[in-house]
Amino acid sequence: MAKQVFARILENRLIAAAAYSMLLECPALAREAQIGQFVHVLCGDKPLRRPISVCRVREAELTLVYAVRGEGTAWLAERTCGETLDILGALGNGFPLLDASARLLVVGGGIGVPPLLDCAIRGGAGHVDAVLGFRAHGQVILEEEFAAACAGVASNAEPAGSVTVCTEDGSYGTGGRVTVPMEELLRKNQYGAVYSCGPLPMLKAVAETAAKYAVPCRVSLEERMGCGVGACLVCSAKIRRNGTEEYLRVCKEGPVFNAEEVCWE
Amino acid sequence: MSLLNVNICGVDFKNPVIAASGTYGFGKDYTDFFPLERLGGISCKGTTLLPRLGNPPPRVAETASGILNSVGLQNPGVRHFISEDLPWLLEQNTVVIANAAGSTVEDYSENVALLAQSGVHMIELNISCPNVKEGGVAFGTSCASVEKIVGAAKKVSGNKPLIVKLSPNVTSIAEIARAAESAGADALSLINTITGMKIDVDTRRPILRNNTGGLSGAALLPVAVRMVWEVRRAVALPIIGMGGVTKWQDAAELILAGADAIQIGTACFANPFAPPELIGGLEEWVQREGCANIAELSGRVRPW
Numbered sequence: 001m002a003k004q005v006f007a008r009i010l011e012n013r014l015i016a017a018a019a020y021s022m023l024l025e026c027p028a029l030a031r032e033a034q035i036g037q038f039v040h041v042l043c044g045d046k047p048l049r050r051p052i053s054v055c056r057v058r059e060a061e062l063t064l065v066y067a068v069r070g071e072g073t074a075w076l077a078e079r080t081c082g083e084t085l086d087i088l089g090a091l092g093n094g095f096p097l098l099d100a101s102a103r104l105l106v107v108g109g110g111i112g113v114p115p116l117l118d119c120a121i122r123g124g125a126g127h128v129d130a131v132l133g134f135r136a137h138g139q140v141i142l143e144e145e146f147a148a149a150c151a152g153v154a155s156n157a158e159p160a161g162s163v164t165v166c167t168e169d170g171s172y173g174t175g176g177r178v179t180v181p182m183e184e185l186l187r188k189n190q191y192g193a194v195y196s197c198g199p200l201p202m203l204k205a206v207a208e209t210a211a212k213y214a215v216p217c218r219v220s221l222e223e224r225m226g227c228g229v230g231a232c233l234v235c236s237a238k239i240r241r242n243g244t245e246e247y248l249r250v251c252k253e254g255p256v257f258n259a260e261e262v263c264w265e
Numbered sequence: 266m267s268l269l270n271v272n273i274c275g276v277d278f279k280n281p282v283i284a285a286s287g288t289y290g291f292g293k294d295y296t297d298f299f300p301l302e303r304l305g306g307i308s309c310k311g312t313t314l315l316p317r318l319g320n321p322p323p324r325v326a327e328t329a330s331g332i333l334n335s336v337g338l339q340n341p342g343v344r345h346f347i348s349e350d351l352p353w354l355l356e357q358n359t360v361v362i363a364n365a366a367g368s369t370v371e372d373y374s375e376n377v378a379l380l381a382q383s384g385v386h387m388i389e390l391n392i393s394c395p396n397v398k399e400g401g402v403a404f405g406t407s408c409a410s411v412e413k414i415v416g417a418a419k420k421v422s423g424n425k426p427l428i429v430k431l432s433p434n435v436t437s438i439a440e441i442a443r444a445a446e447s448a449g450a451d452a453l454s455l456i457n458t459i460t461g462m463k464i465d466v467d468t469r470r471p472i473l474r475n476n477t478g479g480l481s482g483a484a485l486l487p488v489a490v491r492m493v494w495e496v497r498r499a500v501a502l503p504i505i506g507m508g509g510v511t512k513w514q515d516a517a518e519l520i521l522a523g524a525d526a527i528q529i530g531t532a533c534f535a536n537p538f539a540p541p542e543l544i545g546g547l548e549e550w551v552q553r554e555g556c557a558n559i560a561e562l563s564g565r566v567r568p569w
Contacts, residue, residue: 002297004537047482047535048327072327088537224323224472226332227534231294232287233310233336234325247319247339252294265321 002091002229005029006084010061012077017138018068019111020077022085027060029089035118036094036195036220036256039064040228042086043072050076051225051235051251053197054090055114055142057122065114065141091228092255095119095195095218100126102192105185105215107178107206109133109198115220117142119195120149120161128161129189131182133202137172140165179205186213193218200264207259217259223250238263268551269544269559271305271526273503274426274451276386278305278360278526280544281559282516285507285530286311286364286389286430287336288481291350292357298537303544306360308454308528309346311391313365314372314379316342326463326472331482331509332531333461335475338366338394343376347383355384362428365418366391373404374417381423388425390418390450393432393457394479405432405457408444419449428505431455431496438492439499446500454505454528455496456489482531485509490522497523497564511539513546520559521566 007026015021029039033054039062040049050072056063068077079085098104104125106116113132120128130146143165150161164181165173174181178198185191186209194210196203197220210217226232230252239248239261248254269280284292286308292301301307319339326333340346346363354361363385367373373390380388392405392414404414415429429445431438433456442453458479463472471477489508496504506524510516511532519527532539551559 004298042535046327047330047332047531048325049535224325226325226334227288227294227537229294229297229537231290232325232334232534233290233319233339234322234334236319236322236324236339238321245318247322 001032002088003028005087005089007062007087009079009081009083009085011081012079015065016141019139019141020066020068022064022066022076022079024062024064024085025060026062026087029087030057030060030062033057033062033090034094035097035122036115037090037092038255039087039089040091040225041076044075046072046075048072048226049088049228051228053115053220053255054118056118065111067111088228092251093253095123095220095256098123098125098192100124103127103129103189105129105131105182105191105194107131107182107194107196107198109178109202110135110139112198112220112222113142115197116195117145117149120146121152123195125192129185130161130163131166131178131185132163133166133168133178133198136167136169140167140172177205178202179209182206182209186210186215191215196220203259204264207262207264210259218256219259219262220255221250221257221262222255225251227251238265268548268557271560273505273525274387276360276426280305280547281520281526282540282544282547283308283360283362283505283526283528284533284540285528286391288530288533291346292354295533295537299541300357302358303541304359305526306362307354308362308364308389309350309354310340311338311364311366311394312340312343312346312376313338313367314343314376316340316345321474323472323474324478326478328461328463328480329484331480331484333463333473333478333480334458335473335478337475343379347379351384360386362387362389364389364391364430366394370414370417373414374421377418378421381421381425385425387428388422389428389430389454390415391430393430405441406435408440411441411444412448415445415448415450426451428452428454430457432457433459433488433492433508439495442496442500446502450502452503452505453496453500454507456485456492456508459485459488481508483509483511486515486518490518493519493524494522494566510543511536513543513550516543516547517550517562520563523564525560525563
């Protein structure tokens with residue numbers, strides 16, 4: 001159930017080029033937030049809230065990792081510890097939970113990486129591998145957190161999950177696109193699901209790659225958003241269901257969709 | 266009679282605060298925050314005779330104190346509205362206003378005729394949507410076409426009061442209001458969004474995939490107040506004022522300018538509790554003014 005919460009900011013720090021990590025105290029939302037859901041953040045006197053996926057839930061605390069892209073997120077970056085933030089949440093449909101027998105591959109790009117961290121930690125899968133793509137070394141975020149998460153969920157019988165970091169310019173990790181290491185992993189291992197979040201062209205390539213190996217794939221879509229609760233119909237994604245194409249609401253039916261249903265344009 | 270009770274065309278509203286069409290869906294989406302019955306009424310998302318897919322995204326862009334939208338009347342069709350959404354709405358103890366849109370006189374008429382036989386309390390004729398290629402605002406910008414479409418709708422609206430929603434994208438809204446009145450409108454609502462455009466200077470692309478969209482939000486308020494004031498002096502019909510209302514003082518301005526009730530929309534996106542806050546503020550205002558009812562303040566601006 002959506003609610004308005006005034007969350008206390010416990011931390012708000014720069015973690016990479018124009019990317020911030022904000023820790024919020026909000027027990028009411030932390031209890032309810034599911035993996036892949038988002039919160040809708042009021043940014044000063046901006047007429048529209050900013051939708052930000054939940055990166056991590058721990059006890060009474062939420063972590064949001066966001067990129068400064070415009071005036072709203074610039075305002076957010078200036079907040080300091082002790083201030084309160086007006087947020088609506090937890091909103092939307094997230095990623096489905098898996099069971100311990102499943103092996104999960106998460107593929108993230110840029111500021112789409114953060115929501116996948118909680119998928120790795122709280123998604124239920126018995127084994128998780130991660131492929132994380134960034135433009136350049138300066139943009140790399142959450143590498144250590146994913147390393148710990150992917151190691152942490154491995155059962156005793158399994159080797160720890162792997163984390164592959166890619167940069168488009170080759171300045172760090174593996175050079176090139178996420179789909180190359182993704183495909184290597186798909187060839188090697190039997191996955192129960194691919195969960196992905198990132199820029200649209202990447203999501204499309206990830207969806208195609210997952211389909212090639214017949215692994216079910218879920219993608220978290222981003223769209224310019226209005227109300228965040230399903231009323232205004234501005235954040236639409238074209239989805240094909242039962243043979244017909246329609247615009248569904250990213251905030252309500254999404255942000256996570258079955259990749260096979262998304263009409264990539 | 267309470268401080269805020271108003272009557273428009275024989276329909277009782279417990280307060281003059283109505284959710285604006287296109288911003289509140291069919292009423293269910295905000296019920297996590299407060300029950301719909303707190304509102305005086307809801308003007309539902311505009312429906313057309315047949316379902317409409319709407320425009321491709323992006324459909325929204327933020328501007329200074331406002332937003333542009335180009336949803337393009339995405340809706341499941343009037344029959345789906347009547348069978349699937351209306352039964353629940355009619356149990357919510359609030360006034361239900363259907364918003365009817367279309368592309369031709371014929372499909373407006375058929376749409377209104379279906380609504381006239383349904384349980385809705387009022388029908389708001391949307392001749393001011395700026396985001397569809399045919400119909401919409403095209404009907405609302407000349408007196409001749411307003412008379413034609415309102416006359417046709419009035420013939421089939423039966424006993425449902427017909428509210429005509431006016432576009433601000435006109436030279437003289439007072440003349441359009443007179444045309445609507447002479448064609449049989451029972452009430453007027455104004456203003457719909459002002460057509461606007463926002464360009465990303467790096468890509469040189471408009472933010473909206475539709476290039477242009479309708480501007481709503483706080484930026485609109487002074488235009489809405491001026492237009493309500495002009496229309497109040499042009500016609501005798503009840504007026505539902507809207508455009509940029511975010512707090513009770515904005516609603517009070519529209520009422521002083523001549524509105525009998527107001528609608529609120531875009532403000533809910535930032536503050537989902539804006540409607541109940543507004544209702545509380547208006548109640549205190551009426552009390553402070555020493556009035557028995559808010560209707561006593563309608564049109565009571567003291568122009569120089």
